[in-house]
Amino acid sequence: MNRAKPIMIVVLLIGAAALVWYFLSGSKRExxxxxxxxxxxLFLAAPVSGTVASILAQEGQRVGAGTQLFTIDPATLSAQGEQARAQVVEARTQIATSEANAQQAEAEVTAAAADANRARQDLNRLLTVRSDDPAAVAGKDIDAAQATLREANARLSAARKTSQARRAQVAAAQAQENQARGGEREVSIRVDQLSPPAPSAARVEEVFYRPGEWVAANQPIVSLxxxxxxxxxxxxxxxxxxxxxxxxxxxxxxxxxxxxxxxxxxxxxxxxxxxxxxxxxxxxxxxxxxxxxxxxxxxxxxxxxxxxxxxxxx
CATH class of the missing domain: 2.40.30.170 (Efflux pump adaptor protein, beta barrel domain)
Known part of the structure; x- marks a missing residue:
């Protein structure tokens, strides 16, 4: 009987400890x-179709912000860039030609205006003389002066229209240059996008293409x-x-x-x-x-x- 008491006490203590552990762990779980x-x-892609030139990261690799992950062969965009630069040069040449033509047209306007002014002065002088002495100026002289003035005014009007057309050509050439420059900038931006960097620290999840494979524009190449x-x-x-x-x-x-x-x-x-x-x-x-x-x-x-x-x- 005396030996059984310590055993019972140990059993009770173990049971109490187990009960306390159960309630404590259950309370924690609760x-x-x-x-x-x-x-x-995040899926990274290139804006143009092309051949994958290189893959610079592996699946599971951690990369920092700004890390280059892949590159696309720039051959297609290089050709587009050369074409855009050629269009810029052509537009500059057209501007120079149009400006020269516009300057010539302005000079013709100035000359035609001077002729019209002289013709008007000649007619006014004849009319003044005839008003003082009608017999001093023949009627045919008045008619000739009036015809000369009409012709001079017609040439002036035509010169002004030509000048306006030449200025419009200059504006069109300048617009063409702006468009060509915009195309050149766009190609430059797209070249930079051939190898987009990681925007922030990340882990590479999956690489969908390998070097040498053809990828369509905007098709994901790497997921982060x-x-x-x-x-x-x-x-x-x-x-x-x-x-x-x-x-x-x-x-x-x-x-x-x-x-x-x-x-x-x-x-x-x-x-x-x-x-x-x-x-x-x-x-x-x-x-x-x-x-x-x-x-x-x-x-x-x-x-x-x-x-x-x-x-x-x-």
């Missing part, structure tokens, strides 16, 4: 919020998972969602991850939903929850789809 890592892929597009998505019971606001920080953990991970809340859904199937459990599948998204402070190494446990806010 406090944790279920979620997962979500990521938005940028760090700034990785988020923690978790679900909060409706009776506790009021505690969660954008800008607040939460702690989360996941299998194989470093300890002490934190994320800043960026979005709280305004609409409730039933617990998503991806995190169904017997205890939570009938509850209404609100989706919350948070941006991790250290997103490197977090893989989309990875389950996480989030410590709730108090």
């Amino acid at each position: 406090r944790q919020l279920s979620g997962y890592i979500e990521g938005e892929s 998972l940028p760090d700034d597009r990785i988020k923690v998505r978790f679900f909060v019971p409706e009776q506790k969602v009021a505690r969660y606001r954008p800008g607040q920080s939460v702690r989360f953990s996941c299998d194989g991850c470093a300890s002490g991970l934190t994320a800043k809340i960026s979005y709280v859904s305004p609409r409730p939903e039933f617990t998503p199937p991806v995190i169904f459990s017997r205890d939570s599948r009938d509850r209404l929850v609100f989706m919350v998204e948070a941006l991790p402070q250290k997103p490197g190494g977090l893989m989309p789809g990875l389950p996480v446990d989030v410590e709730p806010l108090r």
